[in-house]
Amino acid sequence: MIFTPTSKVIVQGIMEPLGVTCAPLMKEYGTQVVAGISPGFGGQTLKGIPVFDMLEQALPLIGSVDAAVICTPPYAALDAALEAIAAGIRQVILISQGIPPLDMVHLIRKAEATETLLVGPNSPGIIVPGQILLGIHPPNLYTPGSVGLISRSGTLTYEVAWTLTQAGLGQSIGVSVGGDMIVGSSFPQWLQILDEDDRTEVIVLVGEIGGDSEEAAAHYIEEAIDKPVVAYIAGRSAPRGRRMGHAGAIIDSQIADFGPDVGSADSKVNAFKRAKIPVADRPSEIPTLVNELIKTSAQRSAG
Amino acid sequence: MDLLEYQAKELFREMGIPVLPSQRIDRPRDLKGLELPYPIVLKSQVYMGGRGRVGGVRFAENTIDAVAAAQTIFNLPIMGEYPKVLLAEAKYDVQQELYLAVALNRSIRRPVLLGSLKGGIDVRAAIDEMKYVVVDQEFSPFFARRLMLKMGLQGALINSVSAIVEKMYRLFLDNDLDLVEINPLGVSPTGEVMALDGKVTVNDDALARHPALAALNPKAPADPLHALDKLTPQTARSPEVVSTLNSDGQIGILCNGAGLTMATMDLVCQSGGKPANFLDIGSETHYSCMPDILGERLENGLEAIAQNKQVRVVLINLVSGTVSCEQIADAIVRFLQHQSRKVRSISEAREDGLVSRVARNPQLVVRLVGSHLAEAKERLSTTQALIIDDLEIAVSQAVSFTKQTKKPT
Numbered sequence: 001m002i003f004t005p006t007s008k009v010i011v012q013g014i015m016e017p018l019g020v021t022c023a024p025l026m027k028e029y030g031t032q033v034v035a036g037i038s039p040g041f042g043g044q045t046l047k048g049i050p051v052f053d054m055l056e057q058a059l060p061l062i063g064s065v066d067a068a069v070i071c072t073p074p075y076a077a078l079d080a081a082l083e084a085i086a087a088g089i090r091q092v093i094l095i096s097q098g099i100p101p102l103d104m105v106h107l108i109r110k111a112e113a114t115e116t117l118l119v120g121p122n123s124p125g126i127i128v129p130g131q132i133l134l135g136i137h138p139p140n141l142y143t144p145g146s147v148g149l150i151s152r153s154g155t156l157t158y159e160v161a162w163t164l165t166q167a168g169l170g171q172s173i174g175v176s177v178g179g180d181m182i183v184g185s186s187f188p189q190w191l192q193i194l195d196e197d198d199r200t201e202v203i204v205l206v207g208e209i210g211g212d213s214e215e216a217a218a219h220y221i222e223e224a225i226d227k228p229v230v231a232y233i234a235g236r237s238a239p240r241g242r243r244m245g246h247a248g249a250i251i252d253s254q255i256a257d258f259g260p261d262v263g264s265a266d267s268k269v270n271a272f273k274r275a276k277i278p279v280a281d282r283p284s285e286i287p288t289l290v291n292e293l294i295k296t297s298a299q300r301s302a303g
Numbered sequence: 304m305d306l307l308e309y310q311a312k313e314l315f316r317e318m319g320i321p322v323l324p325s326q327r328i329d330r331p332r333d334l335k336g337l338e339l340p341y342p343i344v345l346k347s348q349v350y351m352g353g354r355g356r357v358g359g360v361r362f363a364e365n366t367i368d369a370v371a372a373a374q375t376i377f378n379l380p381i382m383g384e385y386p387k388v389l390l391a392e393a394k395y396d397v398q399q400e401l402y403l404a405v406a407l408n409r410s411i412r413r414p415v416l417l418g419s420l421k422g423g424i425d426v427r428a429a430i431d432e433m434k435y436v437v438v439d440q441e442f443s444p445f446f447a448r449r450l451m452l453k454m455g456l457q458g459a460l461i462n463s464v465s466a467i468v469e470k471m472y473r474l475f476l477d478n479d480l481d482l483v484e485i486n487p488l489g490v491s492p493t494g495e496v497m498a499l500d501g502k503v504t505v506n507d508d509a510l511a512r513h514p515a516l517a518a519l520n521p522k523a524p525a526d527p528l529h530a531l532d533k534l535t536p537q538t539a540r541s542p543e544v545v546s547t548l549n550s551d552g553q554i555g556i557l558c559n560g561a562g563l564t565m566a567t568m569d570l571v572c573q574s575g576g577k578p579a580n581f582l583d584i585g586s587e588t589h590y591s592c593m594p595d596i597l598g599e600r601l602e603n604g605l606e607a608i609a610q611n612k613q614v615r616v617v618l619i620n621l622v623s624g625t626v627s628c629e630q631i632a633d634a635i636v637r638f639l640q641h642q643s644r645k646v647r648s649i650s651e652a653r654e655d656g657l658v659s660r661v662a663r664n665p666q667l668v669v670r671l672v673g674s675h676l677a678e679a680k681e682r683l684s685t686t687q688a689l690i691i692d693d694l695e696i697a698v699s700q701a702v703s704f705t706k707q708t709k710k711p712t
Binding site: 013016017018021025064070072073074075095096097098099100101104105108109120122123124136137138139140141151152153154155156157158159162179180181182183201206208209211212213216234235236237238239255282283284 | 357407409410411412413414440441476479481506508509511512546548556559560561562563565566568569570571572573578586587588589591593594622623624625672673674694695
């Protein structure tokens, strides 16, 4: 796994309300939060974490950094991410929601050119249970294990993690790509990462209405993923055309999205069914389907 | 946020995209001071599309005709929407109508230039002929010229139309737009181009950094959470923050986070329940979200949901890492205390006691995941709120309350 307890992490916007919540939570979990960045707060500390005005002041003291967690106000997030990439950081996790889409387009172009992994925005980040927390997942709902959990939501990810934990199924990772319209990494990218991850045996993909990332994921799983996948889609009862809180969760037929039917719950469920991926009707069904797949793949490797 | 045509054209004019001389008409008699030469076109300024097909666009040869046409248009709803303003515009002689747009494509995560030789009111025909170019790197005018070739434009039109697309792209970038559309772009017999109609959608998340644009539609639906934060228990009004679903639904749903709200609503429907309304009191990824805000939002949100008298049961499903269940329970207790005070004051006012507490308060079914759950249960044990650990049991309990003929006490 590319995230380990030895990863060195900084929190940008550490003195913002979100940073003040996030950084101590990460540190308590054992994550090496080596510095916080907040312009105007240089020289202070937060729960023992030294705070700097700029990343370049911190670097000579802390050495190379593996990951940056961004908790700045949304309009400052692009700048913070560019500052991190300029400092050579190649894993950037954007927690804040409401970053303007064109800022994300700019950032994604930069990330692609520098091979930087972007997560979020509007994401609780990444947790590798028992190892590292890069974001605000509630650690007590997770337990180490072999289920890789990928989603677009925050609290719904926690709900599914808790459902798995209660059923005795631990997780190898919990990651949310984020609920905004334009997000930094895609489901296929994460499916690829988890397919190569030794600890992950089964992947649970939690999708929701809007956009075509679930359809793309279904297609990608059929083509390129060897590990078993269970899917779940939220929003089957959502009214059409209404924004459902996540900027990305709207079923519409905007001309630029090519095709009016993409985005509905039916379209997504059907895409998974066509790719022979089991779809849970409700969260409580996810552990049942995961257990069935573990049994089948054990039989397959035994036979 | 959508702009009206006349507002979009103002942006076009500032950017140097050619538009016809025009005048804003707030009431029919404004036409008496019209500074445009006749004949003119009068156009209904509404956010809905398709006004041309239902009579929202009319031609007039003189003032008398124009006043009559304006009266008709002011009284003509377009998909239920009445115009507050009309646009009077000079008439334009076109030989050809093109469709042009710049939009953000969420799947490829890049802006896309769109163009069709079949512009005009027949949107189906425009789509059939639609060509597109993905702006996958920093924009340069060649992306626009590439679209011209794909569309099949030739000669002088390549430069004149690509110059328009270039300006549209600058508008798109400078103003954080989700969409800028010109349909049609009129081409005159002499090869002049003119933006005859325009649509501009500003991205809601970016609106706060474009105050001049935000001011164009002060009634645009603001972030519902922002509205929720401004509520006090005394001023709670459901319509602006709570999303209403079914007029005959009896369950109100309150969750934190959009995905969780949708999943909970799905479960209610799957269990045979009918949601009346729902409210998402916000996820934990808001940069200014402090733990005590969630409690306030919960209290205000419950007030807002309970405004709907159809609601007999409120299902609260909150999963939180940053706020303890105990703090959540405290907010619920505060809401219940406030409710019972309100009811008492009503029954005191009516001595016949017809309005009783039982008849007024919705049943609360609470499901919490997070720290200090035992303390939360303790707090709620002395209230009418029912707290249940398992989500699906909580959902079926909420649904079964609505099926009872008598209200639970």
